[in-house]
Amino acid sequence: MRAAREHGARRGICRPGSRRALAAPVPRTVVATAVTAPRPPKAIILDLDDTILDSGDPDVSWRRICAEFAGNFDDGVTPARFLAALIDARDWFWDNDRQAREGRLDLLAARRTIFGRALACLGVASPEQALVDAMARRYTVLRDQAVTPFRGALAALERLRGSGLxxxxxxxxxxxxxxxxxxxxxxxxxxxxxxxxxxxxxGKPDARAFRYALAALDVTPEKAWMVGDNLLADIEGAQRAGIFAVWMDAHGSGLDTRDGVTPDQVVNSLDELLETLPGRDP
Incomplete structure (x- = not known):
């Protein structure tokens, strides 16, 4: 799955000279918030990106890069064609599990690879590495500037902190x-x-990551909840470790059933999480 909304749900193969339009989003299913009544947790494990912090819409940054840099290449590399190639290249990169694991540990290198592949698909032979690096760094700045806490998230953390959990x-x-x-x-x-x-x-979904966190908190799996936005890393990983898994759908996109993962509970905010904690006052 994606790293901090680094790419969307679209999947595609980068083809030199492709003029394909961006694929329409796959329909998503909105699931009910509650399942069977869970036990009150003694500990909550929280994801960071797109759970506490809103990492923003990556497509905004991709489009900005295309508008700013397309003029550095031949006339055939329009912002629209550059964007289509980048969409293919980023999905090719992040849909590969090995690349995704390595890429999230070095995002700048991952972004250089994505830009290089996109340009190759557009027929730009041997692009200047300084230009590829400039685009990767500019995109990184734009993505960093987009990060902000979700509305009410810090106040909700304060309430969780004061709850004794x-x-x-x-x-x-x-x-x-x-x-x-x-x-x-x-x-x-x-x-x-x-x-x-x-x-x-x-890291997630490796079982060692969850075991390490549980040991640090001195709780057993059945006494902990995991809250995160990534269905594979956060939800499936936690469930395999025996932890009650709450999916954070902060952007209201609904559940993507293609992954075959069913969360134990769904919330749209940390405030909603607080309200649904069993055996505790909201």
Whole structure:
């Protein structure tokens, strides 16, 4: 699955000179919030990106890059063709599990690869590496600028912190990138344990990531909830570890049934999570 909304649900193969239109989104199913009544948790493990922090719409940044840089190439490389090639290249990259694992630990290198593949598909032979690097860095700046806490998220964390629950932050990505966000938004004080993939060398959905977090919180799986937006990494990974898994649908997109993953509960915000905690006042 994607890394912090780095790409969308579309899948495609980059073809030199392709003029295909962006595919229409696959219809999604909105599922009910509640399943069977869960036990009150003693600990909650939270994802970071698109659970607490809104990473924004990546397509906005892709379009901005195309508008800014398409003029550096032949007249045939219009912003629209450049965007189509980038969409194919990014989906090719992030839909490969090995590339995704390596790419989220070095996003700048991943983005260079995506830009290089897109240009090759457009027939741009041996593009200047300085230009590829400039595009990757510019895109990184745009994506970083788009990150902001979801409305009410920090207040909800404060309430969770004051509820007596143990809290952990479990996030995939590089040490530098994820800790920069944690420090910038002053999130560390909310958590009893913070776990970044880049620090340990393994992340979600690896069972070791969940076991490590549970041990740090000194709770058993049945006493913990996992809250996250990624159906494969957060939800399926937690369920395999025996943890009650709450899917965060902060953007109201509905459940994508193609992944074959059914969360134990669905919420649209941390406020809603607070309201649905069993045995606790909202």
């Amino acid at each position: 143990k809290l952990a932050l479990l996030t995939n990505g590089s040490t530098e990138m994820q800790w920069r966000k944690i420090r910038h938004f002053r999130l560390a004080g909310f958590f009893d344990h913070i776990q970044v993939e880049g620090d340990l060398g393994f």
